[in-house]
Amino acid sequence: MKTVTILGPSQSGKSTLAKALAGLEAGTSRSLSLFGEAAVTMFRYLDEDWAVLDCPGGAEGLSLTGSALAASDVAVLCVSADVDAAVLAAPYLRLLEASNVPTLIFINKLDVATDRTSDVVAALQAYSAHGIVLREVPIRENGEITGVVDLISERAWAFHDGARSSLMEVPKDMQAREQEARADLLEHLADFDDALLEELIEDQKVMSDEIYEVSTKVLQHHDLIPTFLGAAAKGNGLTRLMKSLRHEVPGIEALSDRLGASPVAVGIFADQVKHLGKTVLIRAVGAEVLAGTQVAGGSIGSLVDIDAKTPVSHLAPGALALTVKTDHLSLRTPIYGASEPVDTPVWAVAHAPKHRSLISPVNDRDDARLSLALTKLAEIDPGLSIEQDSQSGKAILATQDQRHQRRVVAKLDEVFGVSVTLEAIPPALFETITRRVETQHRHRKQSGGAGQFADVVMEIEPLPRGAGFVFAETVKGGAVPRNYMSAVEAGVRDALVEGPNGWPVVDIKVTLKDGKHHAVDSSDHAFRTAAKGAVRDAMTEAKPIVLQPIHRISIHVPSPFSGGLVPLVTGLKGQVLGFEAEGDVAGWDVFSALLPAASDAELFQALGSASRGTAWYEAELDHYEEAHGAVATMAPAT
Numbered sequence: 001m002k003t004v005t006i007l008g009p010s011q012s013g014k015s016t017l018a019k020a021l022a023g024l025e026a027g028t029s030r031s032l033s034l035f036g037e038a039a040v041t042m043f044r045y046l047d048e049d050w051a052v053l054d055c056p057g058g059a060e061g062l063s064l065t066g067s068a069l070a071a072s073d074v075a076v077l078c079v080s081a082d083v084d085a086a087v088l089a090a091p092y093l094r095l096l097e098a099s100n101v102p103t104l105i106f107i108n109k110l111d112v113a114t115d116r117t118s119d120v121v122a123a124l125q126a127y128s129a130h131g132i133v134l135r136e137v138p139i140r141e142n143g144e145i146t147g148v149v150d151l152i153s154e155r156a157w158a159f160h161d162g163a164r165s166s167l168m169e170v171p172k173d174m175q176a177r178e179q180e181a182r183a184d185l186l187e188h189l190a191d192f193d194d195a196l197l198e199e200l201i202e203d204q205k206v207m208s209d210e211i212y213e214v215s216t217k218v219l220q221h222h223d224l225i226p227t228f229l230g231a232a233a234k235g236n237g238l239t240r241l242m243k244s245l246r247h248e249v250p251g252i253e254a255l256s257d258r259l260g261a262s263p264v265a266v267g268i269f270a271d272q273v274k275h276l277g278k279t280v281l282i283r284a285v286g287a288e289v290l291a292g293t294q295v296a297g298g299s300i301g302s303l304v305d306i307d308a309k310t311p312v313s314h315l316a317p318g319a320l321a322l323t324v325k326t327d328h329l330s331l332r333t334p335i336y337g338a339s340e341p342v343d344t345p346v347w348a349v350a351h352a353p354k355h356r357s358l359i360s361p362v363n364d365r366d367d368a369r370l371s372l373a374l375t376k377l378a379e380i381d382p383g384l385s386i387e388q389d390s391q392s393g394k395a396i397l398a399t400q401d402q403r404h405q406r407r408v409v410a411k412l413d414e415v416f417g418v419s420v421t422l423e424a425i426p427p428a429l430f431e432t433i434t435r436r437v438e439t440q441h442r443h444r445k446q447s448g449g450a451g452q453f454a455d456v457v458m459e460i461e462p463l464p465r466g467a468g469f470v471f472a473e474t475v476k477g478g479a480v481p482r483n484y485m486s487a488v489e490a491g492v493r494d495a496l497v498e499g500p501n502g503w504p505v506v507d508i509k510v511t512l513k514d515g516k517h518h519a520v521d522s523s524d525h526a527f528r529t530a531a532k533g534a535v536r537d538a539m540t541e542a543k544p545i546v547l548q549p550i551h552r553i554s555i556h557v558p559s560p561f562s563g564g565l566v567p568l569v570t571g572l573k574g575q576v577l578g579f580e581a582e583g584d585v586a587g588w589d590v591f592s593a594l595l596p597a598a599s600d601a602e603l604f605q606a607l608g609s610a611s612r613g614t615a616w617y618e619a620e621l622d623h624y625e626e627a628h629g630a631v632a633t634m635a636p637a638t
Helices: 014-022 058-070 083-099 117-125 172-190 194-201 208-220 238-248 252-259 364-380 402-416 482-496 524-541 565-571 597-610
Strands: 002-007 030-033 039-045 048-054 074-080 103-108 131-134 136-141 144-150 156-160 163-168 224-229 265-273 277-284 302-304 320-324 355-361 385-388 395-399 420-423 430-432 437-445 452-462 469-473 508-516 545-558 575-581 588-596 616-626
Touching: 002 014, 002 058, 014 039, 014 048, 014 074, 014 103, 014 238, 058 083, 058 265, 058 402, 074 083, 074 238, 083 117, 103 117, 103 238, 117 131, 117 224, 131 172, 136 172, 136 224, 163 238, 172 194, 172 208, 194 208, 208 224, 208 238, 224 238, 265 364, 265 402, 277 364, 355 364, 355 402, 355 597, 364 385, 364 395, 364 402, 395 402, 402 420, 437 524, 452 482, 452 524, 469 482, 482 508, 482 524, 508 524, 545 565, 545 597, 565 575, 565 588, 565 597, 588 597, 597 616
Parallel strands: 002 048, 002 074, 074 103, 103 224, 131 224, 469 508
Antiparallel strands: 030 039, 039 048, 136 144, 144 156, 156 163, 265 277, 277 320, 302 320, 355 395, 355 420, 385 395, 430 545, 437 452, 452 508, 545 588, 545 616, 575 588
16 A cells, blocks of 8 residues: 655645545545544555545644655645745645655646746745656646646646546647757756766657656655646546556655654554544554554554444555554654654654643633643644643643634543633743842731741842842841741742732842841741741832843744744834844745744734745743833733
8 A cells, every 4th residue: 555645735725636536446435534634545546555645734734744744655745826826835845855755746726727837836946955847738728728748758638627638639839848848857857867868968769668767766766846737626637646656656665764763653643532532543664563563662452444443453564544442652753663652753743833822621620631631632633732831830722823722622622521711821921120128127926825036137139130049148146047047048939929010030139137036936937937028028119120031033934925024023022133044945034033922922923924824933032121011010810
């Protein structure tokens, strides 16, 4: 069985293409949809078994694509016949470049195309270090594409809606253009085959069989990206694409070599199904897999077909099945060795999710159930993560986008029976002081029995940003006995938990300078209480200010959108640091900026619009600075 991943931007028609390929031989296909709208379809074509992995578009779909590619023999990038839409394929071309998976491009929707296919290829080439070459050229009549010419066989095919293409003569008015395109294809192929290069130099006639042989080698080595044309919705161009897949795609041995880790199996997609539990779609790679086979440090419980009920006795290398009662498998580590998971390739790891919200159960009694459910969902969804808010202690649900978040919330309700509420995450603010203050505080309490007495003289002063907290003492003559020093420091720390504005206090030095004690009534508790009161008294006089975190943002963005990020960042009160080409990644820039953490949510929303959903960013704490305006007056969440 050969496995194909079909990927591409939303609205490119990739799901239609997957269904059309599976329907080439009626009555042989069966499909399964999994969490996140991912789907697998198995079918037969000319007595061969095939599996198509359909990865949805958008950020959520891109997070699932790494696992699918890691299990695939070949990838088909489906794009629209639209020059302006080529940039939407940039994230997928970037992923394919990194994965080294043999790749074909299918330019879809030729029935509504207005742009030249050569212009579409040129626009896509801007985002690929690998050469992209046409294997077919379109036949146009009265401005409409009515067929294609295969540049290797030099046969022309007429399109028919809902029916297979038929052979036709190459129109005379396009013979020169076809020869020019064929020469371009041969020149690209000759860069990777000395014999072909020599024949071209000597102006010898090159036979079609030889060209197919070179094309096969070039595809399997991922030296070039061949491009095919069609309209999946009308059944056009499918046979030519399928012929290339049948004859040019490498077998399972190449996948094992490419992963370089001798894996037993690869996890592809996963789901949590009510009354069934976790199911993981796996592909056997290095050896036969049966129920009981040791994989990833545990044994396979049982294997079933993608109908989720028909038992599968064994999986030969290359075959796919669902695992049931195998809870130790996780898409967090989708490549499985016999004794333990193999590290996932860096390129297959999903981007860190940036759509973040506080999540809590509607009913408090469901708190433990929610925690368990989120853990289970994180195991099957590589694009999801669970964190804990340091200030509120609530769970943070981090997803790829709003649609992804809605899907997770629906899953929690449908499968786990947990209804949840979502809230915005308040910024993690702090406060500090701006001037030195000395204060004295006496704690005295008499209540019949032993009393409480402690007197402290303390000085507080600001420290540089990032210095944290320093406690010191300069007491002389035993005014405060040494055994009470730890209690004094504990009281100071108690006071710094919440400053006058309600936020934790940082970047401050507190020095115990003097004090008094009583031989009977002094205690650890008394000195802790006195120290806490002294610092709180002094804080109100030391001109406290609120500090907000400033993040250093690195935005990975296709080059055409870089300039548009300048007003976006400045509009969010950020500071532009500049942008530069991103290493050897074709067509991408890294845009750097400093941005208040309070603007993170707005950045996420605005960036999606500014880059048409192609960009993503990384953020790390850079420093804290004084907050102004609404942020400075914000009250902590209760």
